[in-house]
Structure formats: C-alpha cells, structure tokens
Amino acid sequence: MSASAPTLAEIREIPLSERGPAPRNVVVSFGFWLFLLSDIVIFAAMFAAFAVLSHETAGGPSGDDLFDRNRVLLETAILLASSFTCGLMSLAVEQRRLSLVIVWGLVTFLLGATFVGMELSEFHGMIMNGAGPDRSAFLSAFFTLVGTHGLHVTAGLFWLLVMFAQVLTLGFRPMVLRRLRCFSLFWHALDIVWIGVFTIVYLGAH
Amino acid sequence: MAEPIETTEDQEAGAPREPAGNWQGYLVGLVFAVILTLASFWAAGTGLIWGPGVPILLAVLAIAQMGVHLVFFLHISSAPDSLNNILALAFGVFVVALVVFGSMIIMANLNANMMSMPELMNMQR
Numbered sequence: 001m002s003a004s005a006p007t008l009a010e011i012r013e014i015p016l017s018e019r020g021p022a023p024r025n026v027v028v029s030f031g032f033w034l035f036l037l038s039d040i041v042i043f044a045a046m047f048a049a050f051a052v053l054s055h056e057t058a059g060g061p062s063g064d065d066l067f068d069r070n071r072v073l074l075e076t077a078i079l080l081a082s083s084f085t086c087g088l089m090s091l092a093v094e095q096r097r098l099s100l101v102i103v104w105g106l107v108t109f110l111l112g113a114t115f116v117g118m119e120l121s122e123f124h125g126m127i128m129n130g131a132g133p134d135r136s137a138f139l140s141a142f143f144t145l146v147g148t149h150g151l152h153v154t155a156g157l158f159w160l161l162v163m164f165a166q167v168l169t170l171g172f173r174p175m176v177l178r179r180l181r182c183f184s185l186f187w188h189a190l191d192i193v194w195i196g197v198f199t200i201v202y203l204g205a206h
Numbered sequence: 207m208a209e210p211i212e213t214t215e216d217q218e219a220g221a222p223r224e225p226a227g228n229w230q231g232y233l234v235g236l237v238f239a240v241i242l243t244l245a246s247f248w249a250a251g252t253g254l255i256w257g258p259g260v261p262i263l264l265a266v267l268a269i270a271q272m273g274v275h276l277v278f279f280l281h282i283s284s285a286p287d288s289l290n291n292i293l294a295l296a297f298g299v300f301v302v303a304l305v306v307f308g309s310m311i312i313m314a315n316l317n318a319n320m321m322s323m324p325e326l327m328n329m330q331r
Contacts, residue, residue, distance in 0.1 A: 188279040
C-alpha cells in the first residue's frame with residue numbers, strides 16, 4: 001500500500017486483480033451485511049409460519065379482536081423516529097462530534113426503549129386476557145415472530161450502551177468506528193423487519 | 207488520528223472513505239417512509255378500496271418502504287463498492303421468497319387435500 005492516500009479515481013485505474021485486499025471497513029461492512037441477511041432469513045421462516053397459522057385460532061381470539069391499530073401506528077412512528085436519529089448519530093460520528101453522538105445516541109436509546117416497553121405492555125395485556133402464546137397456533141406464531149423482533153431491539157439497546165462506553169473511553173478509533181457503523185446497519189435492518197411485521201401481522205389481519 | 211493498532215488496513219491508512227450520507231438524505235428517507243407508512247394504515251382501515259385489492263396494495267407499499275430504507279438509511283446503492291452487497295441482497299431476497307411463498311403454497315395444498323375431521327373420525331372406527 002502506498003504511503004499517500006490514493007483517491008477513488010486513482011484506484012479505479014488499477015485492475016481489479018492488482019488492487020490487493022479490500023480495505024477493512026469495506027470487508028467488515030460486507031460481513032455484517034451477510035449476517036443481517038441471514039438474520040432476515042430467520043425472520044422469513046417466522047413470517048412463513050405466521051402466514052400459514054394466522055387463521056388457526058382454535059376458537060380463541062383472532063387478530064381483529066386483539067390488535068389496536070392506533071397503538072401499532074405509534075410503535076411504528078417511534079421505531080421510525082429512532083431509525084432517523086440513529087442516522088443522525090452516524091453522521092455525527094463521521095464528523096467526530098462527541099457531544100452530538102451522545103445526544104442522538106441517547107434519543108435513539110430512549111425511543112428504542114419506549115418501543116420495547118410498549119410491546120411488553122401489549123404482550124402483558126394479551127397474556128392477562130387469556131390470549132397468551134399457549135392459546136392457539138395463531139398466537140404461538142404471533143408471539144414467536146413479534147417477540148423475536150422485540151428481542152433483537154433489546155439486544156440493539158444493550159449494544160448501544162456498550163458503544164456509549166467505548167466511545168467515551170476509547171474515543172473514535174477505527175475499531176470503534178467500525179462497530180458504530182455495524183450498529184447503525186443493525187438498527188436500520190430491524191426497522192425493515194418491522195415494516196414486514198406491521199404489514200403482515202397487524203394490517204393483514206382479517 | 208490513526209491508532210498504533212490496525213493502522214495498515216484501515217480507513218485512516220489510505221483506503222478511500224465511504225461516501226458519507228448527509229442529513230438531507232436521511233430527512234428525505236424519513237419523509238418517504240412516513241408517507242408510505244400512513245398510506246399503509248389508511249389503506250388497511252378504509253372502505254374505499256376494493257377488498258381483495260387491499261393486501262396487494264399493502265404488499266406494494268411495504269416493499270416500496272423497504273426500498274426507501276435500503277437506499278436512504280442503509281445506503282445500498284449501485285456504486286461499484288457495494289456490488290457485493292447488492293449480490294448478497296439479491297440472494298437474500300431469493301431465499302426469503304422461497305421460504306415464505308414455498309411454505310404458503312405447500313401448506314395450502316396440504317390443507318386442500320386434507321380430509322375433513324368427521325371423515326377422518328369415520329375412518330378410525
């Protein structure tokens with residue numbers, strides 16, 4: 001690798017076979033993207049199970065009886081807003097502005113935590129009303145799919161806390177920058193899965 | 207500045223920087239996503255649309271919103287750097303479609319070929 005930083009145009013001049021290994025940030029992003037896609041395949045299996053079982057209520061409550069669309073719209077808005085603030089956080093990271101990173105990171109964390117809280121209270125209300133995952137195949141599939149998404153968001157919240165600690169103690173070193181980039185990919189991907197959840201589970205219910 | 211560790215392979219050590227998004231890009235993505243989300247909820251609740259058309263419209267809106275998220279939030283583009291990402295995405299979409307639609311078609315066929323419950327009971331006697 002040459003000492004001076006080559007520009008993108010100079011790199012394009014070099015034949016692909018002579019460019020050497022891709023820079024590490026490209027490789028890491030690609031590897032994490034593969035992980036996200038495999039995660040989405042897991043969700044696809046759960047979506048398939050839900051689609052097959054969504055009418056098998058075994059005489060219990062159906063989606064129309066259980067779901068409150070206003071609540072789901074609010075949850076969707078919160079998750080979308082957190083995706084936006086996560087984007088603003090990664091912009092602040094690009095500009096290496098620590099205070100902005102912390103502010104947008106905190107907003108993202110609070111929005112994500114509110115989302116998880118709303119989901120937990122929904123689950124709690126359903127289980128108290130006898131509509132727990134043991135009631136019917138439909139509810140088993142529902143709790144598996146939506147619960148797995150909720151677990152992913154919770155894991156993202158813990159990851160964000162760890163990133164706070166790393167940014168504050170280690171600063172913006174390359175390792176931390178890569179992890180922050182992976183975190184934002186993860187958070188945006190969860191929002192993409194949620195689009196499928198609210199369309200198929202909450203709006204597709206008939 | 208570059209740390210003593212991991213400098214040779216890192217962004218700071220001469221690799222071209224990924225084109226960073228800007229906040230206008232995120233805002234455009236947010237506006238599109240909000241419009242598509244509201245359209246989905248409206249379409250599901252309104253009686254103005256022909257019933258059987260609603261799921262199709264919802265699917266179209268959802269796929270459009272996923273596209274918006276991929277382009278504006280995840281920055282998946284047709285740039286040469288992200289060619290591998292696009293190929294992986296195409297394969298992912300293929301597997302997802304295979305799993306979801308394959309399961310639905312097979313289970314619908316099984317349901318259609320299933321004997322009704324009373325008939326099954328009669329056979330066991």
